[in-house]
Amino acid sequence: MNEKVSVIIPVYKVEKYIRRCIESILVQTYQNLEIILVNDGSPDNCPMICDEYARIDKRIKVIHKANGGLSDARNAGLKVFTGDYVYFFDSDDYIASNLIEIALNTAISSSSDLVIFNYYRVDENDNLLSTSNFNSGTYEIADHNRVDYIINKLAKYTLGWEAWNRLYKADIIRKNDLYFWDNKVIFAEDFGFSLNYALHANKITCISDALYYYLIRENSIMSQAAKEPRLSAAIELSKLMEDKINTSFINTILHKEYPILFYSIMYEQLRGVTKENYEKSITSIDDKEYFYKNLRRVIGRPLLLYKYYGLVRASVVFMICILLKTRSFNKLNIRILESYKKRWKISEVFEINKSKMSSKKRIFLIGSEDFNDIKGHHIAISEKEYLKNTFPEYSIIEITASEYKAFRHILSFIIKRRDLVCISSGGNLAKVNSLTDYIRRHVIKRYKKNRKVMFPQTIHYKSTKDGTLQEYQKDQDFINKSKKLILCVRDQSSYKLAKQYFKCKIVMMPDPILYSNYNNRFNFERExxxxxxxxxxxxxxxxxxxxxxxxxxxxxxxxxxxxxxxxxxxxxxxxxxxxxxxxxxxxxxxxxxxxxxxxxxxxxxxxxxxxxxxxxxxxxxxxxxxxxxxxxxxxxxxxxxxxxxxxxxxxxxxxxxxxxxxxxxxxxxxx
Incomplete structure (x- = not known):
């Protein structure tokens, strides 16, 4: 392989991370690279560091420019690149040493216009947070299935849409004058570029290899849930796409079926509309005329929805569009909108546990961790392992804390009296106003007649100024009214307190994590x-x-x-x-x-x-x-x-x- 790969790296306020980023590209096993560092007016030492590396390695070019944002910096690189392929790389992340070699070899051997690969999400301590799991395979795209690819692969995120987990063919970018739309105006500039590129690519290959390390910084935008959906920014992206299609793809299927593309672009932001932000989200839309006009176009094409979404999802989308079109903020509309969103959450849980739901012997593990605490996730793993080994004839169905909160009322129709209900170990019995505390009491009250096990807890109620014990009376009331409850505690003091306060069966059990054993599993040199x-x-x-x-x-x-x-x-x-x-x-x-x-x-x-x-x-x-x-x-x-x-x-x-x-x-x- 002699093809040149141009690597474009925008740089802004990443002094802490930039050296690791550059080093990871310099050590690539494939060496025919053009490395373009775009200093986007960074006020720290990044400009000096970029120049330092340019003196060390002749493959590096540095562009110094006034700050214009991520899209503008990438576009500056697109104006000067000379390679056969293009790779975009964010300057606070790092990559596997063989990323370019694997991606380029795949592009050439499969004659693909685009190669997509998986990535790791990591934190600043290099802890793994997740690994993407995109649908690997080769996708032949033509006019008849391009809309389907955009809706069910790109917008649905089954192949991702980030700029940095893709290797692009340079000819497509050059011939079609592709560039990044302004990230200050649109929602998700990476999504916009991927949409634009998808209009021209005819063969796309996704490989299973995870080759990119995407850093989630503490307090970064990506490490927190967006407070409000960016409907106006999504609308601006939709308008740019429609202009592009009207200019270059008139009288094609893309043009005729644009309403479904409009909804697919809006989908991610519409998911963020809740009963708390519904009115604010809708009233904040800048171009309401465009928004409501396209909602009417979607409603007017029910068969188009059915064609791409299937019956169930099409009816949900149809109903959501009707509710949004009414421009009414009454409580009924909001409740219906929320109920449809909950239905999707419920369907996911049932899909995962489909084979287990029909079992006559079932254990429901309720309230397990699905947030950001490693110990809670390990507890859930250990509890499931313990239940599986101890009760092999039972099917184990996990309902996490957030799932239980979302559809606790529906569960009461699913959990039968013969089912065993286990409450995941919450750490301690005395947390005030915690979700764990709420779930524990709700389960005990709702399933009074079920056999129940509360996995190991520590009890340490604290005295208030008047000498009473916080939360003690509440727990005593719930627990003592419940039948068939076994309360597990993990220490002697908690055992004595439990015997003193509660009438249920009390047993001593180790912390669930101690059920696991990594003996001989790892063989590392401790250094x-x-x-x-x-x-x-x-x-x-x-x-x-x-x-x-x-x-x-x-x-x-x-x-x-x-x-x-x-x-x-x-x-x-x-x-x-x-x-x-x-x-x-x-x-x-x-x-x-x-x-x-x-x-x-x-x-x-x-x-x-x-x-x-x-x-x-x-x-x-x-x-x-x-x-x-x-x-x-x-x-x-x-x-x-x-x-x-x-x-x-x-x-x-x-x-x-x-x-x-x-x-x-x-x-x-x-x-």
């Missing part, structure tokens, strides 16, 4: 230290303490990894096992872990990783530690001054000893 500390409200260490700990650790290793079990983006249950496994590998690679996490301690136990638990005055840790106290590689210190001495002891351990035989016996209480 770094990990500082696994709370960054949320539970953290109790000062920056001076952290600096003290860091200085001591550097006596044993040069590399220190900082981490937390709370990630900066929610984790899908579909990605859960891969994300948790990646996190556990990082712990297993550590020579030492110093933590103030209870579950950090448990993670170290099941991966046989030497660990020191810091004194944070948390009553949960010492009592849960009793389950693993025979392990010679886990130490609790009462004062930070003991750290150096305990580290020295751990460094001299020749063989890590972890026998979970007695721990597993603790899980027999339900059998």
């Amino acid at each position: 770094e230290a990990m500082l696994l500390l709370h960054s949320d409200m539970e953290g109790a260490l000062s920056w001076q303490d952290k600096e003290f700990i860091e200085n001591i650790l550097r006596k044993y290793t040069k590399k220190i990894r900082f981490n937390d079990t709370i990630l900066n983006s929610d984790i899908s249950v579909f990605d859960r096992e891969e994300v948790v496994d990646s996190f556990m590998q990082k712990i297993a690679k550590a020579q030492f872990v110093v933590t103030d996490h209870l579950h950090g301690m448990l993670f170290c136990a099941i991966t046989q990783t030497p660990c020191i638990i810091l004194p944070i005055y948390n009553e949960k840790i010492e009592e849960v530690y009793e389950w693993i106290s025979k392990s010679n590689f886990i130490k609790i210190i009462s004062d930070i001054s003991e750290l150096a001495e305990r580290l020295e002891e751990l460094s001299k351990i020749e063989k890590v000893e972890y026998d979970n035989t007695d721990i597993l016996k603790g899980f027999d209480v339900l059998t």
Whole structure:
């Protein structure tokens, strides 16, 4: 292969990340590259760093320009590139060393106009957040199926639409004068470019390889859910697409079936319309005339909806468009809109559990983690593993916390009296106004006559100024009125309190995470230290303490990894096992872990990783530690001054000893 690949990298305020980005492109196994760094008026040291690399490698060209935004920076690169293929790369991300080679080889061998690959979402601690899972295959596109490709592959995100997980053929960009539309005006400039390119590409190949590392920065736009849907920006994108089709594709299927393209472009933003923002979202639309005109066009083509969406989804889209067209903000319209959105959520859950729903013996695991807490996701994995092994004749149906909140009322028609209901371990019985607390009480009240198990909890009700116990009376009322309930607790103090407060059956059981065992699963050379500390409200260490700990650790290793079990983006249950496994590998690679996490301690136990638990005055840790106290590689210190001495002891351990035989016996209480 002699083809030149032009790599266009817009650069703006990424001083912390730019070197890793550039280094990952310089070490590509395919070397015939033109690397265009576009400094978009970055006010930090990025311009200097770009020039520094240009002096080192002759393949690098640097463009310095006034700030104009992401689209403008990419377009500056498109004006000067000379390659046979084009690859766009964001400057706070990094790529696999063989990305260009694999993508280019695929493009040439398959004669594809576009090659798409998967990507990893990672946080600033290199924790895996998710992996895309696009439909691999080769897609032949012609006039008769181009609309279908745009609607059911591109807009539906089954192949993604980002600029940076695609290798483009340069001739298509040049011949059709393709460029990025202004990201300050439209919704999702990457989506816009992918739509534009899809109008001209005739063969597209998607491969299963994940080759790109997409960084989700803390507090970044992408790490948080959008507060309001950007309907006006989506409308502007729709108008640009319609202008392009009216100019270059008049009297084609694209032109005749544009109404369905309009809805597919608007779809992502319409999904964000809720009962809370409904009125504000609709009234904020700049070009209402265009919006309502196209809604009428969609409503007027029901057979077109059926052709591309099928009967069920077409009827939902049809009804949504009618409701939006009425311009009425009455409560009935909003409730109907919400009910249709909930129906999609319910259908997803039922699709996943389709084969299990018809089973005569069912266990419903309710309230499991589907947010951003690694420990909660690991608990769910361990609970499901335990239930599957302990009750093999039962089908396990998981209903996560957000799913239960969304359609708890419908579940009461699905869960039968013969079903076993398990409430996922929430950590502690006493959290005030938490979702976990709400779900626990709602399940206990709604399913009074079902056999129920509340997985291990810690109980520590706190006294108020008048001497009463917060939340105690509420839990006592719910629990004592419920029949057939087994309450599992994970420490002796909680057991005594539970016996004192509640009339149900009380049993001692280890934390669910201890059901898992990674013995012989990982075989890494331990070469770094990990500082696994709370960054949320539970953290109790000062920056001076952290600096003290860091200085001591550097006596044993040069590399220190900082981490937390709370990630900066929610984790899908579909990605859960891969994300948790990646996190556990990082712990297993550590020579030492110093933590103030209870579950950090448990993670170290099941991966046989030497660990020191810091004194944070948390009553949960010492009592849960009793389950693993025979392990010679886990130490609790009462004062930070003991750290150096305990580290020295751990460094001299020749063989890590972890026998979970007695721990597993603790899980027999339900059998």
